[in-house]
Amino acid sequence: MKDNYPISVSVEEGIDLILKETKIISICTESVENLDGRVLAKDVVSKENIPPFRRSPLDGYAMRSEDIKQASKENPVTLKIIEEVPAGHVATKAISKGEAIKILTGATIPDSADCVIKFEDTEFDSEKVTVFAPLKSGQNVVPAGEDVKIGDIVVKKGTKLTPSQVGLLAGLGCDKVEVYKKPSVTLISTGDELVEVREELKPGKIRNSSAYNLNSILERSGLNSKMYGIVKDTTQEIGDAIKKAFESSDMVITTGGVSVGDYDKIKDAISYIGGKIIYWKTKMKPGSAFLAATYNDKLFFGLSGNPAAAAVALHIVCMPAIRKMCGIEEYQHKVIQVHTLSDFKKKSPNRRYIPGKLVIENGKACILTAESQGNGMLSPLNNCDIIANIEAGNTGIEKDTLLDAVFIFR
Numbered sequence: 001m002k003d004n005y006p007i008s009v010s011v012e013e014g015i016d017l018i019l020k021e022t023k024i025i026s027i028c029t030e031s032v033e034n035l036d037g038r039v040l041a042k043d044v045v046s047k048e049n050i051p052p053f054r055r056s057p058l059d060g061y062a063m064r065s066e067d068i069k070q071a072s073k074e075n076p077v078t079l080k081i082i083e084e085v086p087a088g089h090v091a092t093k094a095i096s097k098g099e100a101i102k103i104l105t106g107a108t109i110p111d112s113a114d115c116v117i118k119f120e121d122t123e124f125d126s127e128k129v130t131v132f133a134p135l136k137s138g139q140n141v142v143p144a145g146e147d148v149k150i151g152d153i154v155v156k157k158g159t160k161l162t163p164s165q166v167g168l169l170a171g172l173g174c175d176k177v178e179v180y181k182k183p184s185v186t187l188i189s190t191g192d193e194l195v196e197v198r199e200e201l202k203p204g205k206i207r208n209s210s211a212y213n214l215n216s217i218l219e220r221s222g223l224n225s226k227m228y229g230i231v232k233d234t235t236q237e238i239g240d241a242i243k244k245a246f247e248s249s250d251m252v253i254t255t256g257g258v259s260v261g262d263y264d265k266i267k268d269a270i271s272y273i274g275g276k277i278i279y280w281k282t283k284m285k286p287g288s289a290f291l292a293a294t295y296n297d298k299l300f301f302g303l304s305g306n307p308a309a310a311a312v313a314l315h316i317v318c319m320p321a322i323r324k325m326c327g328i329e330e331y332q333h334k335v336i337q338v339h340t341l342s343d344f345k346k347k348s349p350n351r352r353y354i355p356g357k358l359v360i361e362n363g364k365a366c367i368l369t370a371e372s373q374g375n376g377m378l379s380p381l382n383n384c385d386i387i388a389n390i391e392a393g394n395t396g397i398e399k400d401t402l403l404d405a406v407f408i409f410r
C-alpha cells in the first residue's frame, strides 16, 4: 500500500507541517518568585508608575532653580535648610524663596522644588547650604514613571520572561501572573543495544547518552521532561510504551528505529496505536531520519538514534513547534549570519547543519566548530549556542564563507 503521508520534505516544509498540528498548552497562575523563563499568557498593563513619585537620584539639597540663577563662585547664594527628607519620607514643609530641603537618594522631591544639587557641589552646615552655580529647572529630578508609566504595556503576551521583566512585574505589585503551563514531554529510548547509565556495558552494547542530552535540552527549553527508559525494538513494545507515555504527557519523543533498517519500528508502532503520521524524513544532514506524528491531537517526534542527529533535528525541526506549544509568540527561528573560521570540504547533497559557538573575530560574527563532526558524536555539540547551515548541492566551503545560523537555547 502506498504511504499517504509526505516522505523526505525540506526543513521549511517539515517545520510548517508540524506547526499546523501544534496546539498551545492551557493557562495557569504562577507566583512572581517562579516566573523566570515562564511564558506570559496575557499582556501586563501597568496600573502604577515606577517610580511612583518624583525622586532624588542623589544625596543633596532640593531647591527652586529660580533662587540660584545668579549663583557663581564670586557671588554664591546661601539658602536656609528648613527640613531633612530621607528615602521613604515626604517633606512636611513647602520651600519658599531662599530656602532648601536636605534630601537623600530615593526620597520624594517636594512639589515646591524643581532641582536638586549634590552635596559635593555645595558648602553646608546643619542650617544652611551655599550654592556656587545655577541649576536648570528639572536638573537631577527623576520624574514619576521614568521606568514605567501608567497604561504602558510592560510585557507582552507570549514573552518568555527574563530576569529584568520579573523584576518589573514585582515592582508593579504583580504577585500572581497568568502564564502558560509548561508542556510535559516523555522521552523513550529504543534499541536492543542500549543499556542504562548505571548498568554494566556488555559486548555490543552502548550506554543511553542521547536521552540525557535531549532531556536537558527540553528542560532548558521550558518543558517538564522525563525519561521513560529503554524499550526493546518491537512494534508492540514501542507502541505500548508510546501510548502509556501519552497518558501523562503533552508530547512524546522517541530515539532510534526511524531509518530504513529491519529493526526500525517507530513508524509501525505509530500505526499500531492509531497515531497519524505527519511526515517521515527531513532533507537535512544530520537528522534526516525523523518521524513527526500526532496521537489524540498531541505531537509525537521520532528522532534518529544517532545522538547528534537527534539533537540537531530537535533544535532545527521541532523547536519552533515546541516554542509555539509553550505559548511563545516569536516561535520561529532567529537567524543570524556568521563567517566560518575554517574550510569545510565535505559535500552536502542535502542541507547540512553544523553546530558551533558564536565568537567575534576581527569584529565579525563567526562560528567556531569542532574539527570532527559525526552524526553519532555528541562532543561537537559541547558549548554550542548556534547551528549554521550549508545549502544543498554545495561541494565544500572555504574559510570566511558567510552562512545562515540559528540560535539554540533562547
Ligand SMILES: Nc1nc2c(c(=O)[nH]1)N[C@H]1C(S)=C(S)[C@@H](COP(=O)(O)OP(=O)(O)OC[C@H]3O[C@@H](n4cnc5c(N)ncnc54)[C@H](O)[C@@H]3O)O[C@H]1N2
Pocket (backbone or CB within 6 Å): 189, 190, 191, 193, 194, 206, 207, 208, 209, 210, 211, 255, 256, 257, 258, 259, 260, 261, 264, 287, 288, 289, 303, 304, 305, 306, 307, 309, 375, 376
Ligand atoms: N541503509 C541505510 N542505513 C541507514 C540510513 C539509510 O538511509 N539507509 N540512514 C542512516 C542515518 S543517516 C541514520 S541517522 C541512522 C538512523 O537510524 P535510526 O534512527 O534508526 O537509529 P538507530 O539505528 O537505532 O541508531 C543509530 C546509532 O545511534 C546509536 N544510539 C541509538 N540510541 C542511542 C542512545 N539513546 N544513546 C546513544 N546512542 C544511541 C545506535 O547504537 C546506533 O549506533 O541510520 C543510518 N542507517
Ligand code: MOO
Pocket (backbone or CB within 6 Å): 284, 285, 286, 287, 288, 289, 290, 304, 306, 309, 310, 375
Ligand atoms: O538521518 Mo541521519 O539522522 O542524517 O544522521
